[in-house]
Amino acid sequence: MMDMPLAETTFAFVDVETTGLHPHGGDRVCEIAVIRCVGDREVARLVSLINPGRPISPAAARVNGLADAQLCGQPSFADVAPRVLALLRDAVFVAHNAPFDLRFLDTELVRLGYDAIDNPTIDTLELARACYRLASYGLGNLAAQLGIAVNGAHRALADAMTTRRLLAHLIRDLGAERLGDLTPSQGTLPSHVTLPAPMRQALRERRRLYLRYLSSEGPTERWVEPLGVTTRSQRLYLVAFCHLRQEHRTFRLDRIVAMHLDGEDDA
Numbered sequence: 001m002m003d004m005p006l007a008e009t010t011f012a013f014v015d016v017e018t019t020g021l022h023p024h025g026g027d028r029v030c031e032i033a034v035i036r037c038v039g040d041r042e043v044a045r046l047v048s049l050i051n052p053g054r055p056i057s058p059a060a061a062r063v064n065g066l067a068d069a070q071l072c073g074q075p076s077f078a079d080v081a082p083r084v085l086a087l088l089r090d091a092v093f094v095a096h097n098a099p100f101d102l103r104f105l106d107t108e109l110v111r112l113g114y115d116a117i118d119n120p121t122i123d124t125l126e127l128a129r130a131c132y133r134l135a136s137y138g139l140g141n142l143a144a145q146l147g148i149a150v151n152g153a154h155r156a157l158a159d160a161m162t163t164r165r166l167l168a169h170l171i172r173d174l175g176a177e178r179l180g181d182l183t184p185s186q187g188t189l190p191s192h193v194t195l196p197a198p199m200r201q202a203l204r205e206r207r208r209l210y211l212r213y214l215s216s217e218g219p220t221e222r223w224v225e226p227l228g229v230t231t232r233s234q235r236l237y238l239v240a241f242c243h244l245r246q247e248h249r250t251f252r253l254d255r256i257v258a259m260h261l262d263g264e265d266d267a
Contacts, residue, residue, distance in 0.1 A: 002180030006178060008039060009039065009179050010038050011036070011091055011122075011167075012036050012088050012093055012119070013033075013034070013160045013167075014035075014101055015032070015096075015101065015159040016031065017029070017030055017060075019055065019056045019060055020057040022241075023103055023104050023107035023108075024208065029077055029108055030049065030050050030051075030052045030066055030071055031048070031066065033045070033046065033157040034046045036087045046080065046083050047156065049071055049074040050071070050076065050077050051073070051074040055068050056071075063154050065154065065155070077112070092122055093122070094124065096123070096124045096139045096162075096163045099239060100227065103227060106206060124139075124166050127170050127174075128142055128170065142166055143162050143166065146169050149165070196256075198259050199259065201261060202261055203228070209225075209259055210223055211258070212257045213255055214257060222244035223244070223262070224241060224242050225241040227239045227240055227248070229253075236252070238250065238256070
């Protein structure tokens with residue numbers, strides 16, 4: 001598949017809006033957009049508000065502008081799941097900060113008895129970090145810096161469309177012609193690397209992980225929600241949402257001195 005010309009590759013550009021940041025704490029998807037393309041040609045799309053069955057947190061509402069009243073009477077995720085899966089079938093999953101979207105979608109799908117998503121994935125956030133040198137790699141800032149037209153922001157369709165345009169810029173600026181030209185820039189793990197068992201399990205099951213970590217400020221203890229592992233400058237990093245700092249952070253694996261899964265002992 002890595003030899004597939006990008007002009008013939010099927011992509012699914014995805015964005016979800018959510019009631020909060022923590023699917024394992026009960027937060028849910030409240031809006032979804034999936035744009036299916038072959039090369040640069042759109043062939044199908046799904047855009048839908050979702051009734052999450054719970055209130056939107058004030059912080060999330062400030063970001064996406066959605067209100068509980070807008071979601072009453074909307075379809076549940078169970079209602080749209082078959083269409084979502086049909087649009088993702090045999091496609092490369094593309095999102096900005098893809099682990100966030102995957103974490104929520106996997107939680108919703110597994111709750112319904114479906115398998116977690118295992119599509120090949122392109123994270124435009126990591127790809128942009130490898131391609132450009134900017135102060136911020138947020139989707140809005142990248143669009144502004146690259147002159148990408150944005151029709152709204154922090155709504156599912158607008159962000160999925162911006163991600164699609166961003167990938168087109170990245171393909172051009174990287175000189176990529178085949179799918180395999182994009183994946184090395186995202187820090188694919190060397191085949192000989194074996195992650196610690198608690199970390200592998202946390203990533204696989206989307207579970208919280210306790211870390212004792214040697215930061216630049218000294219030893220710290222924190223809970224994180226692992227999103228993925230990447231390589232930068234020959235070092236391994238865990239990408240995770242950090243509950244201590246309430247934001248996404250990266251953690252050098254060689255600075256993690258202890259870890260354990262939520263509800264289990266140190267390992």
